[in-house]
Amino acid sequence: MAITNRFWISLILSLPMLAEMILHPLGWMLPGGEWTMFVLTTIIMVVSAGPFWQSAWASFKKHHSNMDTLVAIGTATAYFYSVYAMITHQAVFFESAAFVTTFVLLGQVFEERMRNNASGAVEKLVNLQAKKATVMRNGEPVSVPLSEVAVGDVIRVKPGEKIAVDGVITKGNSAIDESMVTGESMPVEKRVGDHVIGSTVNGNGALMFKAEKVGKDTMLSQIVTLVKKAQNSHAPIQKLTDRVSNIFVPIVLIVAILTFLVWYVLIGTSMASALIFAVSVVVIACPCALGLATPTALMVGTGRSAKMGILIKNGEVLEAVNDITTVVFDKTGTITKGTPEVTDIVGDQKRVLTLAASLEADSEHPLAAAILTTAQTVGVAVKPVTNFQAVEGQGVKAVIDGQTAFVGNDKLLADFSVTPDLRKRAAKLQLAAKTVVFIGIGSRVVGLIAIQDAPKSTSKEAIAALKARGLKTVMLTGDNQQVAQAIAGRVGIDSVIADVLPADKATHVRELQKTGKVAFVGDGINDAPALTTADVGIAMGSGTDIAIESGGIVLVKNDLRDVDRALAISRKTFNRIKLNLFWAFIYNVLGIPVAAGVFYGIGLTLSPELAGLAMAFSSLSVVTSSVLLNRVKMTRSATNTF
């Protein structure tokens, strides 16, 4: 029978006894007296409490004990003693057995609801998936169920429709709402060649895209798997409760017997009152709150952070975050955008850019790519060149419109004339750690282009937030000291370790670990060892699969500000676990002596029915506290994403 039904039966049959308890001093008697109580309680015992007894017996045979053992022994003792007392015409306490059953079931009914509530986050994620997709088959749009979409299929998405799987846009452009996967509240503008994520919602444009990942491989499925694992993982702090819960119940039983013996044999009270103390001890000691403290908080915390685009892989990571003192960043792609960009053009913009773009049109150098991208956005046409010639270590030369033009670094300058003004501008740009390219025609330099892998717009704010938390920030990079220092200065990083070989990143992290726990933030393949070495590895979502695999926390949005949010939510969750455990422990530690009658002298005792109510309340308060994690306020920058 369902717990809810068992609860209702038990509650309704308990009510007459409750009335008797309240109205007895006023002179009202329950019709039928003890006999009515006996009948009502017997029904409650068989129907509502019976399953506790069955379960307790089944685990007893396996040398195990659980909360049902305590409930079963508590109610059985009260019930059978009362039957004996009724026969021998002594005071009975049937109502204790009935009320305890009712309250314990009440606690379980609520707890069941809350637990379903706490684990709901993952199901919500799964439900985000589109159910159908419109696939082009032989040029005709055909609606097929999601499971039949294959890699390589071209899928049509109408405005407002859900994107079925991960893929690349082949036709059209649109603003796509990716908030359900990345937590980013603003729609993202996408065009041909851009990647789309399954389960996100298309905006106002029609799209065609080619499926690249389906089924288990889609980003959403991988997020769901990750979150599931995290929610069911164990936090190290839980080992304590694991150990406690194994020995807890037998110890409580022993304490209860001792309580009875002390009251009955040593102090010499009546058997009835000694039994009541023992039963109270058994009932109040249920360790459910202890067992629920960690898993429920972990479930809610990781579920909520997933909604924000922050994937925390397990409870161990959550706990480690708490002791972090230093955050180490990889430079390229983490603090900076990862691709060089043209930041300054000195001279006649159009002319300089035309020359540079024409000469670099066929180059594969990353700097050339930066120049070509800028030329494209500004709208400069590339001119045909002849006599193309690469000058080793200096740059390139070619003839454009009958004149020799060149693009190169300062080593080319020996052969060309530069005005003092340009020379000064160049020196200034170089000081800001920018790569300066000289552009000339004939024998004269006519302009400069400065190129830099610029910091992301959010990096500065992100670093400031971490420093406000009192964390030390460090940048690790393979670049030279000057470039590294310039970037660090712009975003506000405390210290810089430059000229680091990729293989040495982990060594530097280990070095920093000597002074405290270290978090490492990175995105590349070369960051994987450092991500694993650090106490907490934080992988940027744009990163390579191996980096994401190595990190303990994955930031889906590729926004550095999420580092601070990840630390914030981890700490909140871990603190909630500690709070829960504290209350659960305190509750048992204080409750047992009170129930055993230690404070009888000062008039403080706990009847079995009050103990039952308190027990239900403790489990309930722990689960409620965990669910409330969903409502905890995050820092201001974090709430903006909602």
Next chain:
Amino acid sequence: MLRILVLIVGLVLIGFIAWWFFGKHAVATETASVTNDVQQVDVDVNGGYSPERIVLKRGIPAVLNFTRRDSSSCLDRVVFPDFGINRELPQGEKQVIKVDTSKTGEFQWACGMDMFHGKLIIK
């Protein structure tokens, strides 16, 4: 006289509880049988798990059939933290749980409240 008798009974009971729960007792172990290239083990959930230790062979797909007979809400879920499995066990219904056997090692499983435990050994 009665009180002394009660005292003795009480002390004996304490001794029995200590021996029964804390003493060393054999744990039910089962090695999976392989049929049609799938190893299967039926796990009875009643006041704990029987068997409580399951030995599987590495690399062969494995299926654990959990059937909960116990009405206790303590056992209404089974959790394999290492595999990210958290399955509801409706009473009296066989729940088929597929286990990834690609890695060797010892893996714990537990009930939803982490009170009952079982161990999976993949060799």
